[in-house]
Amino acid sequence: MLRxxxxxxxxxxxxxxxxxxxxxxxxxxxxLVGPNGSGKTTLFHIITGFYHIDKGRTxxxxxxxxxxxxxxxxxxxxxxxxxxxRVLPFLSTRENLLCAVPTQKGEQLASLFFRPGTVKRxxxxxxxxxxxxxxxxxxxxxxDELSGQLSFGQQKLLELGRILMAQPKLILxxxxxxxxxxxxxxxxxxxxxxxxxxxxxxxxxxxxMPLVAEICDKVFVMDSxxxxxxxxxxxxxxxxxxxxxxxxxxxxxx
Amino acid sequence: MDYxxxxxxxxxVYTVFALSLNLELGYTGLYNFGHVAFFGIGAYASALLSLAxxxxxxxxxxxxxxxxxxxALLAVPALRLSxxxxxxxxxxxxxxxxxxxxxxxxxxxxxxGLPGIPRPLGIPSGVSGLPLYFxxxxxxAAAVFLFTCRIxxxxxxxxxxxxxxxxxxxxxxxxxxxxLKVQIVAVGSLIAGLAGALYGHYITYISPSxxxxxxxxxxxxxxxxxxxxxxxxxxxxxxxIIFFQEFIRFLPIPVDFGRxxxxxxxxxxxxxxxxxxLKHPEGIIPEYRI
Amino acid sequence: MLDYYAQLVVNGIxxxxxxxxxxxxxxxxxxxxxxxxxxxxxxxxxxAYLTLMFSGFLPFGLAVxxxxxxxxLLGIGQERYIYRSLRQxxxxxxxIASIGLSYLLRNALRLIWxxxxxSFGFETRRGMSFAGLIVxxxxxxxxxxxxxxxxxxxxxxxxxxxxKSLRAAADNTELAEIxxxxxxxxxxxxxxxxxxxxxxxxxxxxxxxxxEPVMGLINLLKAFAAVLLGGAGxxxxxxxxxxxxxxxxxxxxxxxxxxxxxxxxxxLIILLLLFRPTGLFGLIGGIR
Numbered sequence: 001m002l003r004x005x006x007x008x009x010x011x012x013x014x015x016x017x018x019x020x021x022x023x024x025x026x027x028x029x030x031x032l033v034g035p036n037g038s039g040k041t042t043l044f045h046i047i048t049g050f051y052h053i054d055k056g057r058t059x060x061x062x063x064x065x066x067x068x069x070x071x072x073x074x075x076x077x078x079x080x081x082x083x084x085x086r087v088l089p090f091l092s093t094r095e096n097l098l099c100a101v102p103t104q105k106g107e108q109l110a111s112l113f114f115r116p117g118t119v120k121r122x123x124x125x126x127x128x129x130x131x132x133x134x135x136x137x138x139x140x141x142x143x144d145e146l147s148g149q150l151s152f153g154q155q156k157l158l159e160l161g162r163i164l165m166a167q168p169k170l171i172l173x174x175x176x177x178x179x180x181x182x183x184x185x186x187x188x189x190x191x192x193x194x195x196x197x198x199x200x201x202x203x204x205x206x207x208x209m210p211l212v213a214e215i216c217d218k219v220f221v222m223d224s225x226x227x228x229x230x231x232x233x234x235x236x237x238x239x240x241x242x243x244x245x246x247x248x249x250x251x252x253x254x
Numbered sequence: 255m256d257y258x259x260x261x262x263x264x265x266x267v268y269t270v271f272a273l274s275l276n277l278e279l280g281y282t283g284l285y286n287f288g289h290v291a292f293f294g295i296g297a298y299a300s301a302l303l304s305l306a307x308x309x310x311x312x313x314x315x316x317x318x319x320x321x322x323x324x325x326a327l328l329a330v331p332a333l334r335l336s337x338x339x340x341x342x343x344x345x346x347x348x349x350x351x352x353x354x355x356x357x358x359x360x361x362x363x364x365x366x367g368l369p370g371i372p373r374p375l376g377i378p379s380g381v382s383g384l385p386l387y388f389x390x391x392x393x394x395a396a397a398v399f400l401f402t403c404r405i406x407x408x409x410x411x412x413x414x415x416x417x418x419x420x421x422x423x424x425x426x427x428x429x430x431x432x433x434l435k436v437q438i439v440a441v442g443s444l445i446a447g448l449a450g451a452l453y454g455h456y457i458t459y460i461s462p463s464x465x466x467x468x469x470x471x472x473x474x475x476x477x478x479x480x481x482x483x484x485x486x487x488x489x490x491x492x493x494x495i496i497f498f499q500e501f502i503r504f505l506p507i508p509v510d511f512g513r514x515x516x517x518x519x520x521x522x523x524x525x526x527x528x529x530x531x532l533k534h535p536e537g538i539i540p541e542y543r544i
Numbered sequence: 545m546l547d548y549y550a551q552l553v554v555n556g557i558x559x560x561x562x563x564x565x566x567x568x569x570x571x572x573x574x575x576x577x578x579x580x581x582x583x584x585x586x587x588x589x590x591x592a593y594l595t596l597m598f599s600g601f602l603p604f605g606l607a608v609x610x611x612x613x614x615x616x617l618l619g620i621g622q623e624r625y626i627y628r629s630l631r632q633x634x635x636x637x638x639x640i641a642s643i644g645l646s647y648l649l650r651n652a653l654r655l656i657w658x659x660x661x662x663s664f665g666f667e668t669r670r671g672m673s674f675a676g677l678i679v680x681x682x683x684x685x686x687x688x689x690x691x692x693x694x695x696x697x698x699x700x701x702x703x704x705x706x707x708k709s710l711r712a713a714a715d716n717t718e719l720a721e722i723x724x725x726x727x728x729x730x731x732x733x734x735x736x737x738x739x740x741x742x743x744x745x746x747x748x749x750x751x752x753x754x755x756e757p758v759m760g761l762i763n764l765l766k767a768f769a770a771v772l773l774g775g776a777g778x779x780x781x782x783x784x785x786x787x788x789x790x791x792x793x794x795x796x797x798x799x800x801x802x803x804x805x806x807x808x809x810x811x812l813i814i815l816l817l818l819f820r821p822t823g824l825f826g827l828i829g830g831i832r
Contacts, residue, residue: 050422070425080426088419090542091412098409099416102428106409109437113404123409146542166428285639331818337635338580342768343817346810349765353810357803467761471647478640513658520651527644528626531637 001026001170001201002078007046007056009039016042018225020056024170024203028196031216031233032205035246038222040205041083044172048080049073060170075102077169081176085155087162089148093139096147096158097130098123100165129165136191137161153180160191171195173204177211189215213237221245257504259384265496266391267453270398272476272488274445277402279474280482280541281411282438283418285337287470288344289446291351294465296321296447297454298355298362301371304455310374314451321447322440329439333432348470355462367461371454379458387456394452398445403485405441414438415483468520472499475523478530481539490538495523547676552794558683559752560790561690565745566763567770567782568697569738575714575777576734577631582642583622584742585764586649589757591615591743592750593657596664604664612743618649619739620732646760654757661754686748693744694783697737701779706733714777762806769809772816 002024009017017039024030032040045051047058049070057066060078074080088096104126105111106119134140137157142150147158156176163171177185185208192202192215206212212219213233221229221236223245229236236242271293278284300317304310332343355362362368374390377383405411416424417431424431454460472495480491502515530537570584594614598607626645630638671678701707706729713720713730721727749763770789774781793808 048426050425069430070422071428071430074426074428082422082426086420086423088416088423090419091415095412099412100427104409104413107413107429107434109405109410109441112408112410119408162427279636283636285636287643332814335817338639339772339817341639342580342765343814346765346768346813350807350810350814353804353807357801467647471643474640474643514655517651517655517659521648521655524644524646524648524651528641528648531630531633531641531644532626535633535637 001061002047002203003059003062004043004047005057005059007043007058008054009042009046009051010054015225017046020222020225020227022220022227022230024201027201027218029192029202029204029216031212031219032203032222033207033209033212033219033236034222034228037224038245039225040222041174043222044080044174044205047073048078048172074166077167078172079163079166079168079170080172081159081163081174083174083178085152085159087147087150087155087158090146092144093147093150093158094127094130094134094143097133097161097165098126100162101126101129102166126165133161133164136164136194138187153184156180157184157187157191160188164195168200170201170203173202175205175207177206177208185211209237256381256384259388261497261500263384263388263391263456264453264500265493266388266395267449267456268473268476268492268496269395269489270452271446271449271473272480272492273398273402274442274449275473276477276482276484276488277405277414277438277445278442279477280484280487281406281414281418282435283337284333284435284439285341286344286439286442287341287474288346288348288351289442289473290465290467290469291344291348292321292325292443292446293450293453293469293473294348294351294355294462295324296450297460297465298368298450299447300451301368301454301460302361304372305368305370310372310455314374314448314455317451318444318447321450322444325443325446326436326440328443329436333435333439345467345470348465348467352462352465355465362462365461365463367459367464369459371458371460373455373458391452391456394448398448399485399489402445406485410434471520471523471527475527477537478527479537481537481541483541484539487537487539487541494538549795549798551677552798553791554677554679555683556791556794557787558686558790559794560787561687562745562748562752562786563763563766563770563789564783564786565690565693565741565748566767567774567786568694568779569741569745570764570767571771571774571777571779571782572710572734572741573738574771575779576710576730577627579627579631579635579638579642580768581622581627581738582639582764583646583649584738584767585760585762586646586653587615587619587739587742587760588746588749588763588767589653589755589760590618590649591746592755592759593653594743595747595750596657596662596755599664608744608747611747612740615743615746616736616739619735619742623731623735646764650757650760653760657755657757659757661756663754664750666751682751686752689744689748693741697741697779700737706730710734765813766806766809769813769816772813 005021007017007020008015020043034040042051046053049068053066057064059065060076065073065076088099091099105115105122111119134143137160139154139157139161142154147155150158160176176188196202216233218231219233219236220227221242228241228245229239275286275289278286296317299320300313303313303316328347332340335343356364373379373383373387377386377390413429413434416427416429417434421431476491476495477488479494480489481487499519502519507515566588570581573581573584591611594611595607598611622645626641627638630641666682671680701711709720709725709730710733712723712725713727749759766789770785771782773785773788774783789809789812792812793805796808797805
């Protein structure tokens with residue numbers, strides 16, 4: 001569903017991403033790994049429209065999305081998280097979820113005043129959905145707390161929940177397990193598997209290699225801006241280029 | 255009694271003005287330091303039209319719309335800038351508008367100003383019209399309050415707050431940040447224009463010196479002191495500030511000291527802004543309790 | 545006819561030299577601290593007014609010394625008591641405080657010296673003739689003083705350790721700190737320089753025109769226009785920007801009403817922000 005062709009991105013003299021092409025096809029969960037600074041997050045920014053593409057093209061569902069603004073890409077069903085948690089700390093947990101529904105009539109000024117009934121109905125539906133998601137990510141008791149009060153791990157789950165509200169077709173997760181405890185990791189994995197059963201694709205950047213090996217059906221490895229490997233995770237770990245890229249720094253997550 | 259009504263009318267005008275700034279600054283996080291420009295455009299447009307013979311209700315509406323249009327026009331290019339720069343651009347814009355009022359004498363009579371602005375709905379000018387004008391202002395203020403409430407408590411208002419807190423997340427969540435910002439500046443300018451028209455028809459005489467940075471500071475203070483990002487904040491702020499401002503004039507001050515009143519007030523306003531930011535940035539009515 | 549325009553250009557260069565001083569001060573602060581000091585204009589105004597005060601009982605040449613000294617203290621005070629604590633907070637808090645501070649300082653001026661125009665009281669002398677253009681001694685003084693200070697800055701930035709630390713800090717504050725550059729010292733120097741240049745510029749402008757309390761705001765906007773023109777943080781860009789503003793303003797008078805003279809900078813600000821926010825010689829960050 002997601003395809004990128006020969007993507008290149010430069011910052012001043014530095015080539016952050018160089019001639020990268022990949023195709024997710026219908027793989028349920030794909031991993032994107034590589035040492036720090038290999039250009040993974042940059043690639044995500046390019047795919048989701050946050051960075052301008054210097055060279056290359058991006059396609060989603062066979063439709064070209066190169067150069068589309070981020071909000072348009074998001075509404076097409078290509079949704080992402082960021083490396084640092086970016087919940088909205090001064091909104092409640094529930095409000096964080098409600099914000100995430102992409103096309104709300106209530107977000108159009110004219111509808112507020114001329115179609116109040118529709119707005120009310122939609123809001124009710126969204127609230128019901130939010131409650132479902134809250135249950136799924138097990139944050140229902142904290143629904144009315146300011147999300148800034150949640151623990152780090154809970155915020156990560158909230159971010160995931162936010163993505164779900166958007167009814168995505170493809171989710172891009174940037175280091176979703178960074179800094180969270182193993183129990184929460186299991187919870188996350190359970191949610192991800194549930195999503196793939198519903199037909200939602202997952203593409204995730206991760207440093208936790210055992211986890212990648214466990215849940216990813218396919219993995220892409222980047223190093224210094226180029227793609228050096230694509231294939232099953234088990235093969236990746238044994239590939240000489242990949243090993244060299246990490247130079248013995250293969251990360252066994254604690 | 256008359257004097258109390260006068261203070262109340264001005265306070266209500268500033269309530270409307272502050273509510274409009276709150277939409278932009280409080281909910282959306284836009285540093286519009288030139289908001290007085292739209293207050294002025296509303297006042298001048300409405301005054302000129304009504305002096306040319308159009309019915310006042312029409313003039314006020316037209317003034318509002320012109321202010322809103324000006325806001326939208328400024329917004330489209332200016333909102334491509336980041337916060338600081340937007341602040342300075344709006345400040346520069348407001349100064350340009352003031353210079354326009356000052357220099358285009360054929361239209362605005364320049365520094366002489368426009369006297370004899372008629373009151374709406376046949377309300378008599380002068381003190382006898384005060385109670386009726388108070389009623390009118392109260393109705394307008396209430397309507398604007400309800401209007402801004404509706405916006406604030408809606409998904410649209412929620413989206414504005416997302417834009418304020420984190421533009422990247424807003425975009426990642428599918429919000430068209432630029433469009434939202436332009437819309438709210440247009441609406442904010444529209445309402446500021448209404449406040450300006452309400453003011454002009456009350457005072458019945460306006461000149462360019464009524465629309466300077468001083469007024470921007472005043473309305474900024476109303477919003478910031480009262481509590482930005484809340485509905486009652488701007489109302490409380492407006493009443494507090496205007497009562498302070500007008501009350502001073504009521505005190506018997508010897509003529510010799512008359513000239514120091516305005517600068518001292520100005521220093522107080524500046525100091526309050528600094529103090530608030532240092533110690534109590536949320537203002538009197540905080541937006542959220544932690 | 546050409547003489548007329550040439551004269552306007554000459555006037556413009558003179559005004560521009562002073563604007564360059566304002567702009568350099570503003571851009572130095574932006575380069576290191578990444579914010580626009582709205583109260584910068586008041587440093588300009590206070591420099592001028594303090595000189596007026598001291599020149600009441602000191603010869604003018606001496607009066608500038610305590611005046612500048614106090615202006616520098618004012619600049620340092622702004623940082624020490626207000627901006628330093630606010631830098632960690634949100635952007636808007638800093639901006640509002642900065643605007644509030646400028647309003648406070650401007651009204652303090654009005655309180656002490658009144659709202660009317662005042663002047664240093666120099667008699668206007670006839671200018672000297674150079675190749676068909678008239679240049680007054682005052683104008684020469686202004687350009688000379690501006691050049692002197694700018695030369696001083698050039699040497700500071702390029703030949704002293706402090707200057708190099710300044711440039712490093714402007715480039716990348718965190719890295720500079722890690723490399724052992726004393727950020728406190730750098731910060732202090734930037735404020736001293738900024739206030740000094742503002743004050744000197746204010747005095748020079750005051751010599752040329754009159755003083756009024758609102759001069760701070762107007763010159764702030766001109767300084768800002770120049771900063772934008774040259775690229776925020778770019779010191780030499782600010783210099784060129786100041787010159788351009790001065791020339792544009794004075795040439796502009798030939799084409800539209802003098803009442804709009806100040807509007808030239810305002811319009812420039814808006815146009816630049818719309819079409820070339822990085823300025824003509826724009827750089828992202830750093831002091832060059």
